[in-house]
Amino acid sequence: MSAVDEIPLTHLSDKKSHHATEAGNYFVANYPPFSFWQKEQAFAVEKVLDSPAPKDIPLGLYFHIPFCRKRCHFCYFRVYTDKNASEIRRYIHAGMEEFTRYAARPYLQGRKPHFVYFGGGTPSYLSVPQLQELTSRMKDLMPWDECQEVAFEAEPGTLNEKKLEAIREIGVTRLSLGVEHFEDHILESNGRAHRSGEIDRAYRFARSLGFEHINIDLIAGMMNDTTELWQKAVAKAVEMQPDCVTIYQMEVPYNTGIYKQMKEEGKVTAPVADWETKRAWVSYAFDEFVKAGYTVTSAYTVVKNPDKIKFVYRDALWEGADLLPLGVASFGHLGGIHLQNQADILPYIDTIEKGGSAIFRAYATSPEERFIREFILKLKLGHSRPSYYKAKFGEDVLTRFAPQLNWMVQEGFAVIGDDQITLTRDGLLQVDRLLHEFFMPHHRHARYT
Known part of the structure; x- marks a missing residue:
């Protein structure tokens, strides 16, 4: 047994x-689980980096951009809302110095990325010059000419025509819009920075630019949502006809604003929909999208044309691809070793600038x-x-x-x-x-x- x-x-x-x-x-x-990862295992990453480059393992790049206009009440990622342009530039420089060192190690030297993912935070928070500088330096270190996917998360309120054109020009193939809901009251009460009008404008122009794959995110069970409002949101999403829709069920991790308020008030139950309600709402959404010709392709996704639209980042990662994590708090996987970077921005930058490793914890599987x-x-x-x-x-x-x-x-x-x-x-x-x-x-x- x-x-x-x-x-x-x-x-x-x-x-x-x-x-x-x-x-x-x-x-x-x-x-x-992440709770089993330890600082003491970081040495295992160094051993992998000194080993020869594998010939049969796809390589992905993940760069974490931790800046946002506003922190959502349900957000549990490492984000900052108070950084100015000079601080952001310093962070980008640190990230590229980290990348430069990795690219020279035997395990990564000469390899080309199979996929690239910009996550956050809000990657679209960066200005056009910042985006261009970041991506040009990344391409100099590891060319993207053989990439199957370049994925980029965006908050609708940070997008305008000039920025969307720049995002398209740097090679993004999968644009993921963090819509979450279409009702302004729901967006506001959950701490989202954008509003419904910004969603419509960003989506229309993004569609006109010919992105290969536009995904929109929705969250079932946000604070103050109702069955009627959820059904309206689903109808709106169906009307937009995106290539893919990702639907999450609202959770409340410990490092969120909602949990902080729960703790202050001595509450155990979060002020969001219960699990049966959330599952019923997602099931309803699946049914409506299926009626519109979509296919349910996972526990969270419906896809308009599954023969054409793939999520390379997800599929490669789940099958054991290498993922090089760059930036504060980012997670990765190299040669069977899980790893995560330093979780706070200033220690991360200071460590890189002093020539040290940003790896905070690891786990040799x-x-x-x-x-x-x-x-x-x-x-x-x-x-x-x-x-x-x-x-x-x-x-x-x-x-x-x-x-x-x-x-x-x-x-x-x-x-x-x-x-x-x-x-x-x-x-x-x-x-x-x-x-x-x-x-x-x-x-x-x-x-x-």
Whole structure:
């Protein structure tokens, strides 16, 4: 019996119950949990960087741009709203110095990125000259001519025609608009900086520029949302006809403004929709998009043309691609080692300027952990082929995870057929809570971050 099967299933909770949203991370972004990553393991990254460059592992670049006009009440990322142009320029210079050092290491030397991702914060907060300087320096170090995707997150209120043209000219192929909702009252009460009119203007002009892939983000269950307002938001999104829509269920991690207020008021339950309501709202959205010709391609996405529109960053990362993290608090994965940079901007910049490594913590994964990581992350796509894992990892998932999979089938979360594990709609809508069943015993019930 494997280590994963040595303790009984938690069985979570009754799938039909109304669960209030409490503080903590819900979304499973990686494995093992971040709380197991340690400063002491940073040396493992150095060993990888001194090893020869692999020939068969795709490489991605992630650059974190931590600046925003405003901090959303539900935001848990490392962001700053008080930095001036000179401070931003200093940060960009530090990031490029970090990149320069990485590019010269044996493991990365001469490799070209398969994909590039600009995340935040708000990448579109940067001015046109700042964007041009940043990207030109990145291309000098690692040319983008063989990139399959350059993804860029944007807040609608930071976009104008000149900036969108610049974003297109630097090579962005996937523009992701952080819309979240279309109702101004919802946007305002949740701390969003933009309003509905800015969404319309930014989207119309972005569409006219011929971006290969425009995604819009929505969040189900924001503070003060209602079924009626959510349905109106879905209708508006369908009317816009974006290439892809990503729909998240509202969570309240510990380092958010909402949690801070909950703590001050002594509350356990967050002032957002409960989990059953959020799942019902996402299911409604899926149905409306399917009626409009879209395809549900994961627990969070609907795509207009799945044969043409891909999310290279997600798919490559879930399959074990290398991801070089650049910038404050950024996460990455190199040669089987998870790593995260220094979490605060001034220590990050100071460390780089003094010639030090910005790596804050790391985790050297075992072959078993890499197998579990890929299995659970790709299960978010809603389907899984056991033969794939047998060929890649030598693992029979139907045997290895028999108790977990049988329980999911009994509960109506999954169906198992000929070389296919398929999540039902009910299972897909709550896949993140189900994934913990596949964790190794010592990783269960631990704090995720």
